[in-house]
Amino acid sequence: MTVSAPHIFRPRRATAPDRPADRAQERAFRSIMRTIGLLDRVMQPHFARFGISASQWAALRVLHRAELHGRGDLRLTDLGERLLVRPPSVSGVIDRLERGGLVVRVAAPLDHRAKQIRLTPRGRRLIEQTLVVHGEEIDRVLAGLSAPDQDELHRLLERLSGHLERLLQRTNCAADMGGDSEINP
Numbered sequence: 001m002t003v004s005a006p007h008i009f010r011p012r013r014a015t016a017p018d019r020p021a022d023r024a025q026e027r028a029f030r031s032i033m034r035t036i037g038l039l040d041r042v043m044q045p046h047f048a049r050f051g052i053s054a055s056q057w058a059a060l061r062v063l064h065r066a067e068l069h070g071r072g073d074l075r076l077t078d079l080g081e082r083l084l085v086r087p088p089s090v091s092g093v094i095d096r097l098e099r100g101g102l103v104v105r106v107a108a109p110l111d112h113r114a115k116q117i118r119l120t121p122r123g124r125r126l127i128e129q130t131l132v133v134h135g136e137e138i139d140r141v142l143a144g145l146s147a148p149d150q151d152e153l154h155r156l157l158e159r160l161s162g163h164l165e166r167l168l169q170r171t172n173c174a175a176d177m178g179g180d181s182e183i184n185p
Contacts, residue, residue: 039141046137050130051100057130058083059093060102063119064127073106073116102126 040054047057062082066074074082080090094117097103102123108114119127142150 042141043137046134047130050126052097052102052126052130055085055089055093056097056102059090059097059117060119060123060127063103063117064124067119067124073108073118075108075114075116079117097123 043054047054050057052060059079062079063074066072076087076090076094079094080087083090085093094103094105098105101120103117104120105115106118108116145153
């Protein structure tokens with residue numbers, strides 16, 4: 001006679017409305033994170049057509065915009081601040097762009113120990129080639145939203161970004177003063 005293992009009964013956990021997974025804030029946060037991941041996956045092939053990653057494009061675009069505004073060279077720290085990326089990550093991106101001949105490091109005019117990043121002619125050509133189709137790609141990505149919805153999304157994201165920047169400022173101020181950097185939501 002075969003004896004089967006007793007079935008272990010585990011009652012399903014009741015979902016309470018105040019559990020973090022069910023809160024509006026948690027749902028919104030998960031949606032933002034999922035959207036960021038999906039956006040990255042959708043855009044990867046677009047940038048890969050040009051032999052670069054999204055991170056490399058972001059760095060090239062910041063350098064390009066700086067050139068357009070009369071500042072051709074940026075320090076790594078300035079680039080990192082504009083990209084909201086930590087210095088080691090910026091260095092890695094710039095290393096790859098430099099190996100590809102898209103940027104060069106040059107000595108800063110006032111401090112030759114410091115290095116600034118500059119686009120090469122090849123880097124500028126790549127940006128121009130990418131920009132020819134980049135607007136169409138953005139249109140394709142945002143086509144799931146009407147123009148008014150895109151405006152509303154922009155408004156909400158700007159509001160959230162402003163809030164996050166204020167949180168960072170408070171954290172940085174607390175850290176600079178040697179105090180507790182914990183922030184209450």
